[in-house]
Amino acid sequence: xxxxxxxxxxxxxxxxxxxxxxxxxxxxxxxxxxxxxxxxxxxxxxxxxxxxxxxxxxxxxxxxxxxxxxxxxxxxxxxxxxxxxxxxxxxxxxxxxxxxxxxxxxxxxxxxxxxxxxxxxxxxxxxxxxxxxxxxxxxxxxxxxxxxxxxxxxxxxxxxxxxxxxxxxxxxxxxxxxxxxxxxxxxxxxxxxxxxxxxxxxxxxxxxxxxxxxxxxxxxxxxxxxxxxxxxxxxxxxxxxxxxxxxxxxxxxxxxx
Amino acid sequence: xxxxxxxxxxxxxxxxxxxxxxxxxxxxxxxxxxxxxxxxxxxxxxxxxxxxxxxxxxxxxxxxxxxxxxxxxxxxxxxxxxxxxxxxxxxxxxxxxxxxxxxxxxxxxxxxxxxxxxxxxxxxxxxxxxxxxxxxxxxxxxxxxxxxxxxxxxxxxxxxxxxxxxxxxxxxxxxxxxxxxxxxxxxxxxxxxxxxxxxxxxxxxxxxxxxxxxxxxxxxxxxxxxxxxxxxxxxxxxxxxxxxxxxxxxxxxxxxx
DNA sequence: CGGCTTCTTGATCTCGATCAATCAGCGTGG
DNA sequence: CCACGCTGATTGATCGAGATCAAGAAGCCG
Numbered sequence: 014x015x016x017x018x019x020x021x022x023x024x025x026x027x028x029x030x031x032x033x034x035x036x037x038x039x040x041x042x043x044x045x046x047x048x049x050x051x052x053x054x055x056x057x058x059x060x061x062x063x064x065x066x067x068x069x070x071x072x073x074x075x076x077x078x079x080x081x082x083x084x085x086x087x088x089x090x091x092x093x094x095x096x097x098x099x100x101x102x103x104x105x106x107x108x109x110x111x112x113x114x115x116x117x118x119x120x121x122x123x124x125x126x127x128x129x130x131x132x133x134x135x136x137x138x139x140x141x142x143x144x145x146x147x148x149x150x151x152x153x154x155x156x157x158x159x160x161x162x163x164x165x166x167x168x169x170x171x172x173x174x175x176x177x178x179x180x181x182x183x184x185x186x187x188x189x190x191x192x193x194x195x196x197x198x199x200x201x202x203x204x205x206x207x208x209x210x211x212x213x214x215x216x217x218x219x220x221x222x223x224x225x226x227x228x229x230x231x232x233x234x235x236x237x238x239x240x241x242x243x244x245x246x247x248x249x250x251x252x253x254x255x256x257x258x259x260x261x262x263x264x265x266x267x268x269x270x
Numbered sequence: 271x272x273x274x275x276x277x278x279x280x281x282x283x284x285x286x287x288x289x290x291x292x293x294x295x296x297x298x299x300x301x302x303x304x305x306x307x308x309x310x311x312x313x314x315x316x317x318x319x320x321x322x323x324x325x326x327x328x329x330x331x332x333x334x335x336x337x338x339x340x341x342x343x344x345x346x347x348x349x350x351x352x353x354x355x356x357x358x359x360x361x362x363x364x365x366x367x368x369x370x371x372x373x374x375x376x377x378x379x380x381x382x383x384x385x386x387x388x389x390x391x392x393x394x395x396x397x398x399x400x401x402x403x404x405x406x407x408x409x410x411x412x413x414x415x416x417x418x419x420x421x422x423x424x425x426x427x428x429x430x431x432x433x434x435x436x437x438x439x440x441x442x443x444x445x446x447x448x449x450x451x452x453x454x455x456x457x458x459x460x461x462x463x464x465x466x467x468x469x470x471x472x473x474x475x476x477x478x479x480x481x482x483x484x485x486x487x488x489x490x491x492x493x494x495x496x497x498x499x500x501x502x503x504x505x506x507x508x509x510x511x512x513x514x515x516x517x518x519x520x521x522x523x524x525x526x527x
Numbered sequence: 528c529g530g531c532t533t534c535t536t537g538a539t540c541t542c543g544a545t546c547a548a549t550c551a552g553c554g555t556g557g
Numbered sequence: 558c559c560a561c562g563c564t565g566a567t568t569g570a571t572c573g574a575g576a577t578c579a580a581g582a583a584g585c586c587g
Contacts, residue, residue, distance in 0.1 A: 091423065091427065093427060093431075093512075097431065099426070099427045099430060099431055101423045101426050101427065102423075112415075112416060112419060113416055113419035113420045113423060114416065114420075115412050115413055115415075115416035116412075116413040116414075116416040116417040116420060117416075117417075117420065121420050121423060122423070141405070141408065141409070141412070144402075144408070145401075145402050145403075145405065145408065146402075148398070148402065151398065151401070151402065151408075152398070155372050155373075155398070155415075156372055156373040157373075158369075158372075158412075158415040158416070158419065159369060159370055159371065159372035159373040159374075159415070160373035160374075161419055162369060162370035162415065162418055162419055162422065163370045163371075163373060163374065163378050165419065165422035165423070165425075165426065166348065166358045166359075166370060166378060166379070166422070168422075168426055169356070169358050169422065169425055169426065169429060170348065170350060170356045170358065172426060172429035172430050172473065173356060173429050173471075173472070173473030174350075174354065174356055174473065176542080176543090177542080177543065207564095207565065207566090208565070208566060208567095209565075209566090214430075215430070216429065216430030216431065217543075217544090218543070218544055218545075219565085219566075219567095220543090220544080220545080220566090220567080220568080221542095221543060221544075222566095223566060223567050223568080224543095224567080224568080226566095226567095227567075227568085239551090239552080239566090255350075433574075433575095434574075434575065464532095464533070464534090465533075465534065465535095466533075466534090474575080474576090475575070475576055475577075476533085476534080476535095477534095477535080477536080477575090477576080477577080477578095478574090478575060478576075479534095480534060480535050480536080481535080481536080481575095483535095484535075484536085496533095496534090496583095496584075
């Protein structure tokens with residue numbers, strides 16, 4: 014029951030298979046051979062799409078699967094003692110959800126759809142077994158986890174050293190790059206999340222987010238009305254995002270050798 | 271009781287093997303069978319200890335191995351465009367270094383010894399191969415990475431929502447637990463890092479760190495002279511660390527300002 | 528000792544939070 | 558179709574935690 018007729022009981026659902034998924038070059042099947050993809054496809058479970066606001070899983074739920082985003086977007090929220098909540102991640106198409114839950118065997122936060130969102134469920138037990146057999150899959154899995162770790166490091170730097178302007182510039186550049194990666198324009202896109210979510214994620218008050226976005230528009234860096242974003246000066250945003258008060262450094266380049 | 275004569279060419283160096291290492295119950299060999307440990311032991315390379323201030327590797331160095339701390343401690347520092355630097359992690363005995371470098375195949379930061387420090391080098395290529403064969407090792411590796419991710423999430427929350435007092439309380443509790451985990455007292459220990467390092471890590475100015483530590487002493491939470499720390503009221507620190515403005519619950523405890 | 532770095536303590540300043548009010552969107556039901 | 562209410566976004570005014578500036582104290586080591 015493995016090789017030929019590939020999982021018709023799942024595939025019929027939306028007639029979706031890894032082999033024909035437009036994201037396969039970004040997702041875990043990346044770099045797998047054709048017949049390896051067949052095996053991988055067989056362990057995937059497709060789910061009915063989530064509506065906006067629906068939760069994929071709750072904080073404390075026991076961990077059994079990781080998920081890959083096929084379309085749409087989600088946020089990860091973790092509640093803390095009091096009612097206080099913190100958004101620790103946004104997930105876009107091709108990205109993996111739940112890799113931070115392996116150790117505790119339970120999810121450290123809620124994951125909630127920001128819009129209509131389709132995900133592929135990958136039972137971790139099967140994934141682990143398959144990873145033992147397929148070095149490329151194993152490697153891809155290690156890389157995904159490692160990437161998430163280094164992204165977190167970048168985020169730590171952002172939160173502990175950057176000003177509000179720098180945080181927002183970084184945020185939009187990061188979003189733009191991720192949209193570009195999955196085939197959308199990096200210059201024009203629709204924000205999946207609210208201002209409140211952005212502020213929460215970046216450690217800023219909503220009011221601050223709003224004010225700074227206003228300023229960015231005055232400076233012709235971007236236009237943003239509602240959730241419709243057009244980036245006009247990516248280079249300018251980039252400079253701002255990297256500009257860790259390195260004006261001295263940049264000035265220094267002129268008289269320094 | 272063991273399968274004698276294991277990798278004499280490495281073991282002679284300091285006569286150290288995973289089988290006799292006091293940290294084996296915390297490190298990657300955790301949960302491996304005796305003969306599996308032999309295999310694991312064989313891929314490890316021991317290095318001459320690092321002196322205080324020496325670097326294990328530099329930012330941008332190509333990634334070939336992960337490292338396990340055997341004794342001592344290190345910090346991970348990432349430089350950003352300008353001379354601005356940010357400490358993104360401290361490593362204590364039994365912890366793994368370099369897992370965040372797999373994706374880029376290069377190290378995203380410097381790793382520098384805070385004191386005389388011994389590490390075991392684990393060539394990643396060998397580790398990966400062995401992980402394919404030993405499910406428990408693979409699992410342990412996934413868990414280590416996953417744990418680091420969820421620790422990072424905790425750190426993100428700390429940086430974006432906690433006050434300076436809460437950050438320091440969390441920091442000391444975290445240190446205490448990690449010391450306890452590797453067999454030291456959680457109540458009395460020597461800080462491996464400077465106040466400056468702590469401030470940098472927590473996103474605070476040194477002066478703030480100093481002032482708050484002073485206050486903690488006045489409140490009899492701890493004593494700290496130089497780097498010698500005695501924690502007097504772990505529960506109090508815990509409350510403070512978790513106290514995300516939920517003072518309603520703990521008003522009974524503090525009647526002074 | 529003297530010349531370092533690290534730590535502490537005090538005095539001010541500032542960025543962004545908070546409070547408050549208004550406005551814009553948007554779905555719902557009359 | 559519009560009135561209504563609700564949530565999200567903007568804008569202004571004030572406040573405060575913590576950064577920054579400045580100066581001394583305490584280790585630390587050749």
